[in-house]
Amino acid sequence: MNFPFHHSKHPRSSRRRTVYLDRERDIYRERRRRFLILEREIYREEMASQARVDLDGRPIKPITICMIGAGGFIGSHLCEKLMAETPHKVLAVDVYNDKIRHLLEPASLPWADRIQFHRINIKNDSRLEGLIKMADLIINLAAICTPADYNTRPLDTIYSNFIDALPVVKYCSENNKRLIHFSTCEVYGKTIGSFLPKDHPLRQDPAYYVLKEDASPCIFGSIEKQRWSYACAKQLIERLIYAEGAENGLEFTIVRPFNWIGPRMDFIPGIDGPSEGVPRVLACFSNNLLRREPLKLVDGGQSQRTFIYIKDAIEAVMLMIENPARANGQIFNVGNPNNEVTVRQLAEMMTEVYSKVSEEPPLEVPTVDISSKEFYGEGYDDSDKRIPDMTIINRQLGWNPKTSLWDLLESTLTYQHRTYAEAIKQAIAKPVASS
Ligand SMILES: NC(=O)c1ccc[n+]([C@@H]2O[C@H](COP(=O)([O-])OP(=O)(O)OC[C@H]3O[C@@H](n4cnc5c(N)ncnc54)[C@H](O)[C@@H]3O)[C@@H](O)[C@H]2O)c1
Numbered sequence: 268m269n270f271p272f273h274h275s276k277h278p279r280s281s282r283r284r285t286v287y288l289d290r291e292r293d294i295y296r297e298r299r300r301r302f303l304i305l306e307r308e309i310y311r312e313e314m315a316s317q318a319r320v321d322l323d324g325r326p327i328k329p330i331t332i333c334m335i336g337a338g339g340f341i342g343s344h345l346c347e348k349l350m351a352e353t354p355h356k357v358l359a360v361d362v363y364n365d366k367i368r369h370l371l372e373p374a375s376l377p378w379a380d381r382i383q384f385h386r387i388n389i390k391n392d393s394r395l396e397g398l399i400k401m402a403d404l405i406i407n408l409a410a411i412c413t414p415a416d417y418n419t420r421p422l423d424t425i426y427s428n429f430i431d432a433l434p435v436v437k438y439c440s441e442n443n444k445r446l447i448h449f450s451t452c453e454v455y456g457k458t459i460g461s462f463l464p465k466d467h468p469l470r471q472d473p474a475y476y477v478l479k480e481d482a483s484p485c486i487f488g489s490i491e492k493q494r495w496s497y498a499c500a501k502q503l504i505e506r507l508i509y510a511e512g513a514e515n516g517l518e519f520t521i522v523r524p525f526n527w528i529g530p531r532m533d534f535i536p537g538i539d540g541p542s543e544g545v546p547r548v549l550a551c552f553s554n555n556l557l558r559r560e561p562l563k564l565v566d567g568g569q570s571q572r573t574f575i576y577i578k579d580a581i582e583a584v585m586l587m588i589e590n591p592a593r594a595n596g597q598i599f600n601v602g603n604p605n606n607e608v609t610v611r612q613l614a615e616m617m618t619e620v621y622s623k624v625s626e627e628p629p630l631e632v633p634t635v636d637i638s639s640k641e642f643y644g645e646g647y648d649d650s651d652k653r654i655p656d657m658t659i660i661n662r663q664l665g666w667n668p669k670t671s672l673w674d675l676l677e678s679t680l681t682y683q684h685r686t687y688a689e690a691i692k693q694a695i696a697k698p699v700a701s702s
């Protein structure tokens with residue numbers, strides 16, 4: 268069928284049509300440009316009208332934050348929150364930006380002028396000091412922080428967590444900049460109770476297992492247990508920061524996260540990370556569930572962890588950012604003491620939740636035991652139990668976690684299923700290349 272207007276062969280009507288379409292396109296573009304400007308103005312006005320106040324009722328001034336390691340799991344959630352809900356600016360430093368690309372592009376995003384990405388490896392880049400000088404606050408998240416690396420790449424682990432963090436601390440101290448440094452709950456190592464006989468009644472006494480910032484000792488294994496290279500490097504950088512505070516007046520806050528989990532954590536081997544890579548437990552178990560393989564329980568999955576939803580934890584970091592008077596000089600546990608499980612229980616719960624969100628039946632054999640030597644190699648060791656004491660963060664910031672383990676797994680595994688299920692199906696279906 269011939270449409271007289273669209274398919275006319277007549278040169279004049281075709282020219283007229285082109286002119287008409289060009290004009291229509293220009294009008295549309297102009298309208299869209301005005302719409303985006305208007306949208307940005309409304310957003311700015313909204314931001315300005317939501318007069319942010321700190322916990323003591325004082326107005327919060329917009330600041331510039333230099334966030335190192337902004338492209339990682341925690342950094343991506345923190346950038347998202349800062350862009351969506353505050354007027355603060357972020358100089359985002361990382362070697363990767365895949366996890367924050369949605370915040371950087373397109374240039375029409377309402378916060379486009381408040382976030383800049385700098386592809387910098389802090390090991391060897393002289394631009395770092397300049398960025399620190401431009402900021403009011405520095406947040407250092409950069410680290411190697413996957414246990415599979417601690418005993419197999421102990422040098423990289425120690426360099427990343429101690430040596431590479433040194434210049435950041437030094438530049439902050441020399442330029443009088445406030446620093447929020449990300450440490451880890453692993454600095455506590457093992458609990459005191461773990462050294463008691465298995466059936467000893469004191470093992471039930473919280474004094475023997477609850478981890479308290481200003482009282483608990485740091486208990487690591489012997490030097491050949493290279494698992495502790497990470498915890499030891501983190502402990503030394505904490506001590507250095509603390510000493511800079513005591514001797515040179517550095518304004519600092521140290522964060523000790525307790526197993527923060529949620530969307531965008533680590534990678535799925537063979538999909539958006541190396542096939543042989545071993546991420547942290549959430550991504551390991553997600554990978555097993557997506558591929559319908561049994562979940563691997565290291566040494567029987569007897570270790571205990573408390574898991575906290577990333578979005579709850581980010582609320583705590585926001586309070587630290589916006590309440591310097593209450594956060595400076597403090598070390599904060601950030602975890603959810605109500606979400607304790609053994610790794611075996613975590614595997615069982617993830618299997619049940621995944622079956623619900625994917626609408627697939629659970630595996631007949633959901634778990635399999637594996638020795639730590641086979642899974643991680645020589646030199647692995649483990650934290651037995653991690654319950655954060657919440658007294659200090661409660662007193663200083665009035666913060667409490669909200670999300671139950673079931674709820675956080677439901678939203679996280681929904682994300683994992685939506686993001687990866689199709690890619691995994693395709694990867695499995697792909698014929699192996701003939702040699
Ligand atoms: N996720 C948790 O539950 C948890 C628990 C305890 C401690 N932490 C600590 O929190 C911080 C962030 O953890 P995460 O889970 O977001 O890890 P992540 O690996 O997702 O993020 C770290 C980011 O730092 C970047 N980075 C590393 N070395 C760098 C370098 N030399 N130069 C520039 N960028 C570099 C990486 O590219 C990565 O994007 C780490 O210090 C980690 O030790 C996290």
Ligand SMILES: O=C(O)[C@H]1O[C@H](OP(=O)(O)OP(=O)(O)OC[C@H]2O[C@@H](n3ccc(=O)[nH]c3=O)[C@H](O)[C@@H]2O)[C@H](O)[C@@H](O)[C@@H]1O
Nearest residue numbers: 412414451452524525526527547548551563564565570610
């Ligand atoms: O998240 C934290 O708070 C800190 O703890 C983590 O250490 P860990 O909890 O031991 O690391 P995971 O990989 O999450 O493992 C948790 C437990 O699951 C076990 N696991 C892991 C993976 C797996 O497939 N199967 C399995 O049984 C591990 O042996 C360990 O007992 C990492 O060291 C850091 O990211 C961080 O500093």
